[in-house]
Amino acid sequence: MKPRVPNILVIDDSRAILIIMEAILCELDMSDTITTCLTAGEALEKVTADINYYDAIFTDLNMPEMDGMELIRHLGELHYQGAIIIISEMDPKVISLAASIAKQHNVHLIGNLSKPVQLNQVNALLNKIVSLNSHTLHKEPIISKQALIQALLDDEITPFYQPKICIASCTIKSAEILARIVSSEDGSIILPNRFIALAEQHELIDQITFTLFEKATSDFKYIQELLGNDIKLALNLSPTQLDNLDCPNKLLLILELNQIKPSDIIIEITEQNALASLAQLETLNRLRMHGFGLSLDDFGIGFTNMSQLKNLPFTEIKIDRTFISHIDTDQFSQVVVSSLIDISNQEHLELVAEGVERPEELAYLKNYHTKLAIQGFLFSQPKSNHDFIDWAKYWLKTSSTIINNKPPYE
Structure with missing residues (x-):
């Protein structure tokens, strides 16, 4: 059976990016539910409603009102344990600092997608998420x-x-x-x-x-x-x-x-x-x-x-x-x-x-x-x-x- 990342949340203030991401995720057929949000605030409300629902969050960095780094801080405060991927072109210094900040907030930032988003990039990151969540995504029953x-x-x-x-x-x-x-x-x-x-x-x-x-x-x-x-x-x-x-x-x-x-x-x-x-x-x-x-x-x-x-x-x-x-x-x-x-x-x-x-x-x-x-x-x-x-x-x-x-x- 193909490994899956059941529930995915995508956040970007560009409708075009959301449409592309949803199409790629559907093409890869690794998710049961794909939720999209135009703002980090709306996304945070959804995550807060059930902190364990989303297995992965893809988020833009530069967004109005609440940007991606602020969202990551709030996810840390909520003790979100899923994987986080940034949708943004990042130079090595920004990557290193973002990873360090994410660790300070106790969240799992595992990668970034550069724009324009490519299917093979998304597929590689989904496979990393499956590895990260291997215990929680594994369906074999725990013994008594x-x-x-x-x-x-x-x-x-x-x-x-x-x-x-x-x-x-x-x-x-x-x-x-x-x-x-x-x-x-x-x-x-x-x-x-x-x-x-x-x-x-x-x-x-x-x-x-x-x-x-x-x-x-x-x-x-x-x-x-x-x-x-x-x-x-x-x-x-x-x-x-x-x-x-x-x-x-x-x-x-x-x-x-x-x-x-x-x-x-x-x-x-x-x-x-x-x-x-x-x-x-x-x-x-x-x-x-x-x-x-x-x-x-x-x-x-x-x-x-x-x-x-x-x-x-x-x-x-x-x-x-x-x-x-x-x-x-x-x-x-x-x-x-x-x-x-x-x-x-x-x-x-x-x-x-x-x-x-x-x-x-x-x-x-x-x-x-x-x-x-x-x-x-x-x-x-x-x-x-x-x-x-x-x-x-x-x-x-x-x-x-x-x-x-x-x-x-x-």
């Missing part, structure tokens, strides 16, 4: 609380692994642990979008996380023997888990039992929720003090501003896939990623590009930003321990040929 508890009782929580690859050396720098429920009866797999939010809601997320970490650290010794002691293991924690001041001690105990050093582990913190409480900041600092690497995951779509990024003890930034998708042709993404590369160089941070799926994206990143590590389906989907080992053996034999040509799709 009882099913999740039973999966825990049956020991079905299973680590899968996805590599991060150094784009310059072709080496596997780390493997990210990703949660799956694997049925003990028929081997069927349940993806995390069907149970992670549920686990957080019912305070089962720590049990899942520590179960994954115990199993992954047990697997890790053989992975190190195969790929070398420089490879690291990456574990995801949500900011809410950082409120648990005992979290570092539990992780350290698991590492001690498996004779693994904290420096072998990267803790990935999702950026979709702000790091704010004293407990979160203390836990973050203690993890770094003990030698864990700290990665800011999904950077670009969340609420960590540049100042906070510089002040917190992160060692790595992961650029969200929405800024990697079609980066070879997307000026907005190129500017955002370029600014992140400058920051990572200034602050001596590792940088990872998430969601590399097309050879053209790899070519752009390889030619212009060779210090990056890359992660994505172009090289490997998340795999079980056994399949990851098989893939890694193949990669060791063929990596230089693959990365300089066309990687195999999986």
Whole structure:
């Protein structure tokens, strides 16, 4: 089934632009509802009536009475969580500043359309929106609380692994642990979008996380023997888990039992929720003090501003896939990623590009930003321990040929 962005709002003081946008969106057939407004004020009233209705908002910048930047500020005050795209020709400095301001307002500005609007531009941005909203747009049902508890009782929580690859050396720098429920009866797999939010809601997320970490650290010794002691293991924690001041001690105990050093582990913190409480900041600092690497995951779509990024003890930034998708042709993404590369160089941070799926994206990143590590389906989907080992053996034999040509799709 074709991915969709169900409800779209378009705002422009030009009726001609609205007609063109509506025609393009209808042609692409990716939306159930397209609403158009001639003024930002009218649009704001519609959004306010149901803050969760619109999945994406396309807005002009220069409009009478209320302009696009003022609208973005109001959307932030309303805690609008959909994607925002500006319909305006923007030079790189304006793009960079607009993205920074949007982040300060806690909204997701993911691109711009230059005029005259082209169908291929709109299509690329709609695909980015689908990626951004993958959790909210996904239609597979969440499993029941009882099913999740039973999966825990049956020991079905299973680590899968996805590599991060150094784009310059072709080496596997780390493997990210990703949660799956694997049925003990028929081997069927349940993806995390069907149970992670549920686990957080019912305070089962720590049990899942520590179960994954115990199993992954047990697997890790053989992975190190195969790929070398420089490879690291990456574990995801949500900011809410950082409120648990005992979290570092539990992780350290698991590492001690498996004779693994904290420096072998990267803790990935999702950026979709702000790091704010004293407990979160203390836990973050203690993890770094003990030698864990700290990665800011999904950077670009969340609420960590540049100042906070510089002040917190992160060692790595992961650029969200929405800024990697079609980066070879997307000026907005190129500017955002370029600014992140400058920051990572200034602050001596590792940088990872998430969601590399097309050879053209790899070519752009390889030619212009060779210090990056890359992660994505172009090289490997998340795999079980056994399949990851098989893939890694193949990669060791063929990596230089693959990365300089066309990687195999999986």
